[in-house]
Amino acid sequence: MNAPPLRGFDLLGVPYDGQSTLGYPGSRDAPERVRRCASWINMRIQDGRIYCLESNQEMEVGDALFVDCGDVEVFPHNVLATFESTTAAVRRTIEGGRVPIVIGGDDCLLFPVAKGVHDALPGRIGIVHFDAHLDLMDDSEKQGRYSQSSGMRRAIELDRVSAPDCIQVCERHFNFPASGRFKRDKDLVHLSAREVLRIGPQETVRRILEHTAGADHLFLSFDIDAIDPAFAPGAGAHEPGGISSAEALEMVELLAPHCAAMAITEVNPATDHMDQTSMLAAYLAFTFAVYGSQAAGHETRQMEAAHVG
């Protein structure tokens, strides 16, 4: 039997935090820091192979596993122009046969990345949304329509993204009753951070894949504040009660073969300590690439989902 072709991954920075209307601004500086951290990890590939310590095995990943494609053009005064540029870059990457890993930037970018995936791929698009927050804010007087609080709301308005094909993971604490009603009306479910901590990474991923099995392609959107501030202080908001870095890495490893794109948002060098959160984001991105490279292609995700757990 021939080995399936390896998938390759393109790192796209989006240095834009113009929609950080709540929490700490500063994520515009993340792409530069994360790519520097990632380059230090990426140089461990030799002759197209990397040694994985968790499995104590070498893995064939090819010579173009993880390519830094620089930053997409952003327009600090113009959110919609920035969205257009982000969507176009994601779309171009997928149409070129590679998998985009977008490094934000604030979490308004969830929407333009989802749109890029949606515009590039046929069928039903599901979103696996790791975040402490729901991001379901509609038009609001203070934050407008496209802020860091509205990404998921806008994304599920896309033609082929339907809320029942999506799942939110690690959301916690409290939110508006109106958001709870909206979720119930739309059939949008979540696994709270406490539930994830209780059932563990493997069962969480099993439930994510089971819930999203009807989607033809998955987009993994990862707001770094899904992780506890003790592990990820460089975030746009500090929400206690999150998952650990180890749990996040394991879930990204298990999800990667099933996903057509990833975005990591809200990494904030201004609140970070010694680049520890940028390094974590770099490892999340690189882990997504290493384990995602082994997928025969995202079109096989349903078949593979049956074998997980």
Ligand SMILES: [Mn+2]
């Ligand atoms: Mn968040």
